[in-house]
Amino acid sequence: xxxxxxxxxxxxxxxxxxxxxxxxxxxxxxxxxxxxxxxxxxxxxxxxxxxxxxxxxxxxxxxxxxxxxxxxxxxxxxxxxxxxxxxxxxxxxxxxxxxxxxxxxxxxxxxxxxxxxxxxxxxxxxxxxxxxxxxxxxxxxxxxxxxxxxxxxxxxxxxxxxxxxxxxxxxxxxxxxxxxxxxxxxxxxxxxxxxxxxxxxxxxxxxxxxxxxxxxxxxxxxxxxxxxxxxxxxxxxxxxxxxxxxxxxxxxxxxxxxxxxxxxxxxxxxxxxxxxxxxxxxxxxxxxxxxxxxxxxxxxxxxxxxxxxxxxxxxxxxxxxxxxxxxxxxxxxxxxxxxxxxxxxxxxxxxxxxxxxxxxxxxxxxxxxxxxxxxxxxx
Numbered sequence: 001x002x003x004x005x006x007x008x009x010x011x012x013x014x015x016x017x018x019x020x021x022x023x024x025x026x027x028x029x030x031x032x033x034x035x036x037x038x039x040x041x042x043x044x045x046x047x048x049x050x051x052x053x054x055x056x057x058x059x060x061x062x063x064x065x066x067x068x069x070x071x072x073x074x075x076x077x078x079x080x081x082x083x084x085x086x087x088x089x090x091x092x093x094x095x096x097x098x099x100x101x102x103x104x105x106x107x108x109x110x111x112x113x114x115x116x117x118x119x120x121x122x123x124x125x126x127x128x129x130x131x132x133x134x135x136x137x138x139x140x141x142x143x144x145x146x147x148x149x150x151x152x153x154x155x156x157x158x159x160x161x162x163x164x165x166x167x168x169x170x171x172x173x174x175x176x177x178x179x180x181x182x183x184x185x186x187x188x189x190x191x192x193x194x195x196x197x198x199x200x201x202x203x204x205x206x207x208x209x210x211x212x213x214x215x216x217x218x219x220x221x222x223x224x225x226x227x228x229x230x231x232x233x234x235x236x237x238x239x240x241x242x243x244x245x246x247x248x249x250x251x252x253x254x255x256x257x258x259x260x261x262x263x264x265x266x267x268x269x270x271x272x273x274x275x276x277x278x279x280x281x282x283x284x285x286x287x288x289x290x291x292x293x294x295x296x297x298x299x300x301x302x303x304x305x306x307x308x309x310x311x312x313x314x315x316x317x318x319x320x321x322x323x324x325x326x327x328x329x330x331x332x333x334x335x336x337x338x339x340x341x342x343x344x345x346x347x348x349x350x351x352x353x354x355x356x357x358x359x360x361x362x363x364x365x366x367x368x369x370x371x372x373x374x375x376x377x378x379x
Contacts, residue, residue, distance in 0.1 A: 041107040041369060042069040046097055046121060049073035049084060051221050052135050053112030055358035057081055058088040060110075063362065063376035065369075069106045072097035097121070103128025110361055111135060115249075119156035122185065126160060131368065132185050133361050137249060139164035139187040146252050160185060166257065167364035168194060169373065170310055171201060179368040186364050189257075191356025192216050192250040192273060195284040197257050198313060198331050199348035202306040203288060203299075204261040208344065211289040212269035214254070219278040219322070222352045236277045244273055281322030282352040288344040296337040299344055303335055311374045312355065312363070320349040327351060329359035329377045 043060050047053040048071035058081075060068040071081060073094040081090040099121060102109060109125045111118050111134045118136040125132050138155070141147045142162045147155060155161045164185035165175045179186055189197070196214050203209050217240075223231045230236075230243070251271050259265060300315075307313040312329050320332035328351060336345040350356050359377055366373050 040065060040067040042067045042105065043108040043110065043365070044070045044072070044102045044106040045110045045112065046072045046102070047112030047135075048081060048094060049076045050112050051353055052357045053110070054081060054085045054088055054090075055353055056110050056112065056135075056361055057090050057092070058085075059359060059362045059376060061088075061090045061092065065371055065375060066108070066362075066365070068092065070095055070102055072102075099124045099128075103130060106130060108133070108365065116151065116153065116156075119160075123157040123160055126183075126185060129183070131179055131183065133167060133188055133365060134164070134185060135188040135357060135361060137187075137190065137253070139185055140166065140189065140193075140253050140256075142256060146256070150247075150249050150252050167361065168197060168257070169360070169363050169367050170198060170307070170313060171257065171261070173367055176364055176367040177370070180370075186361075186368065188357065188361050188364070190250045190253055191218065191222060191282055191350070191352040192248075192271070192284070193253045193257065194356050194360065195282055195331065195348045195350045196250075196254050196269075196271070196286065198350075199284050199286050199333060199346040200258055200263075200288070201261055202302040203290070203344065203346070204258045204263040205306070206302055207262055207264075208290040208292075208294060208302075209258065209263045209267055209269075209288060210291045212267060213287040214269055214271045215285045215287070216271065216273045217276045217283045217322075218273060218352055219276065219280040219282065221280040222282070222356075223275075230275070236275065238277060240274055240276050242272055242274050248273055278322060280351055280353050281326055282350050282356055283320070283322055284346075284348045286346040286348075288346065289342070290344055293342060294337060294344060296335070299335045299337055303333065307333075312377075320347055322349055322351075325349055325351050325355070327354060329355045329363060329374075331355055 043066050045053050045057045048057045057071045060066050071092055076094050077096040080093050103125055109130050109132050111121050115136045118134050118138045122132050122134050164187035166172050167186040167188045220231050220236055314332045316332050316334050320334055324332050331350045334347045366375050
């Protein structure tokens, strides 16, 4: 899940050891020639009591193609999700996770466990032949040394590390289309990286990122459900504060993806997040010094070319705000070139729980199975 805010989280352990890995994923043969009426892929959501998992369950429950299967939670097992989150209106009982049962009865799994707790479940379900989309950071990075530097541990599933497709469809659409037949994982991006990468990708491709400062604001839901002093109402209300100043775990993710798009390896973006007193929403303000002079028209053309035809990226001439995209899968982006300093300014806003996490997961699954990308996400 997206750990934007300061947090600590328990590490739920899976109960079942992973079965022997099948030589190939089962789902291409199971789905071959299937129409919607004949065979809807069944999707389990693990960790559905958290904000991200609950929203994923809601979106799948209403999805016209996917079938919502089991939704799991440990402490809340036996409750219905609409008792825990009445506004989601999902009258489905939460169950205690049994990986073997889920592996037998489902085609896809979304895993909404905290960072460090997902790998074991992901590996077990992937070994069953499911396509797995992980909302944690466990499979986002490609470099093992970078993972150990930022997360401090040897990866629990080394055979799968580095194999996941980064689930940002606007950037990795072609790779996502190969997930089903290749049996690969999908690593759901962090919410800050989602907004930051969308804000800077056109400049990275054009070689225009020389010095980068990213000032990011996020709502309290990014910290998850676990109670903490830093997200207590009294501390958050009427207050704004920076955190992760010494280093935020989304930094290597941002650098990895922008580097793959063309950012020079010597560039080290400065990234500072701030917690603001709103429930959900995210605003990224990026300040870029380019290696040469650029015009506002040139920058506008780069963004228009990059996002023309994208269902969920809106380019605007007005300053975007969090409320513009709340409870939607949309990103709104505005660019500006400051005539005095020459800096390129880019502002991007998303809903951290939707485009930053759960609705983007559904968007990625739509792409992976060949459905319309906006199916179940319109409106």
